[in-house]
Amino acid sequence: MRILYFSKDYTTHDYRFLSALARTEHHIGFLRLERGKQVLEKRSLPCEIEIIPWAGGKRSQRIIDIPNLLRSLKRVIKKFHPDIIQTGPIQRSAFLVALTGFEPLLTMSWGYDLLVDANRNRLWQWITSYTLKRSAVLVGDCETIRRRAVSFGMRPDRIITFPWGADINRYSPGDDGGLRKQLGWGDDVFVLLSTRSWEPIYGVVDLVKAFIFAAQKRPELRLLLLGGGSEDIEIHRLINSAGVGDKVKYAGLISQEELPRYYRAADIYVSASYSDGTSISLLEALATGLPAIVSDIPGNREWITPGQEGWLFSVGDPETLVNAIVYANDHRSQLLTMGRKARLLAEQRGNWEENFPKLFDAFTIAMND
Known part of the structure; x- marks a missing residue:
């Protein structure tokens, strides 16, 4: 399966998901919407991940950039030919994918997109609803996110909820090394x-x-x-x-x-x-x-x-x-x-290794839509 992973920036969460996906048999492409001033993750992507060049990923997103980003994203989709696009947050990268009309769309909530951004004004409310209604499945990390998504029109049976979790082997009780x-x-x-x-x-x-x-x-x-x-x-x-x-x-x-x-x-x-x-x-x-x-x-x-x-x-x-x-x-x-x-x-x-495989339940739902 060809999976296009499209995120707002490159964070620790992105590294964890992409590293886990890199260990599967799937072909993974990575698309980055923005490049913020602050470095959020210093570790390099696994070599198995294909970094996709496109118009985005160079600076913070601006409204005036949307037409150019949308055209570039359509070209990426045509060239990479993904079987599914996994993307979030909702009102940024996921919204852009929804505008292209691509299916199936697996939207990932980053928490703040539903808890904060969705309440900014009527435009953001509309963008949230528009994106969710065009998503084959939504992945969220808690029941609070699930309820918020349903309130914006997401079908409950199309929501997969699991805590992203911690690496409990790395994060364990022990000595602090002085x-x-x-x-x-x-x-x-x-x-x-x-x-x-x-x-x-x-x-x-x-x-x-x-x-x-x-x-x-x-x-x-x-x-x-x-x-x-x-x-x-x-x-x-x-x-x-x-x-x-x-x-x-x-x-x-x-x-x-x-x-x-x-x-x-x-x-x-x-x-x-x-x-x-x-x-x-x-x-x-x-x-x-x-x-x-x-x-x-x-x-x-x-x-x-x-x-x-x-x-x-x-x-x-x-x-x-x-x-x-x-x-x-x-x-x-x-x-x-x-x-x-x-x-x-x-x-x-909260075990990342046990929780991550639930993402493939979301893939199954999306691919069978």
Whole structure:
């Protein structure tokens, strides 16, 4: 089977899907819609993947680019002659494919496309509905996405739901290789880990604000910030103004090879995201045996039972996050048991190797449409 994999950019998620597809007997072509300023994945594509040259993939997409991209995409389809196109997010690459009239179309929701983008305005609502109604099948990573897709006209029997999952062999409990000591922190401090991009949707500013207030109550708190993004200036300003810079470490963009050590060096994982389907970083934390404090949104509620694998706090409310952080710090004796439950949950429901083959159920539905 000839599969054209068409994504917005090139991310860690794309690498995982393409690497898994490369191990199959299928011929895979990769098409990239945009090339953002920030590098989202440093690993090269597997050599088995054919990178398709076309008009896109050189910069961020603009509305005025659509006619040229559409013509180029039609030429790609004619030349590559795919049996199926696997594409997402919905309102970007999947919409372009829908405009070509190609069938069968396997649309992949990236979470934010249905939870955030679909609500932007009436035009985005129409694009969402248009694309889904022309999709042979939709792949989503949680029940929240499934319900949203149905509300935009997607047939329930044409939706395949599975958590994309974590590599539970790579992300597992273990030694941090001395990382915590390298950071200058001992066992007497309590380390919070954030791995989310510094963009408004992920609430890292809320997390920083909560940490500042929590650290005033509990001086032993420390914050380990990974990543970066558009809120860089504001985050540094908040930390410097509050005088807690000595309690914060900025690690930047960490490679997938090194990332497990950072989970193991922390005492708890924290995410203040405003919107998520199934968060891969949350699953990585759970797989590493790290309890989590996460925002009380539908996607997170599918994974975290308060007091079992972690705690939930009111989204957009730093004060309730402060309370959750202080509580976790004051009840460290509970974390070992919670970590074991977190790991078990990841093994049972969040295993990438076991979940990925469900993508072929979607292929079967689409090809038999």
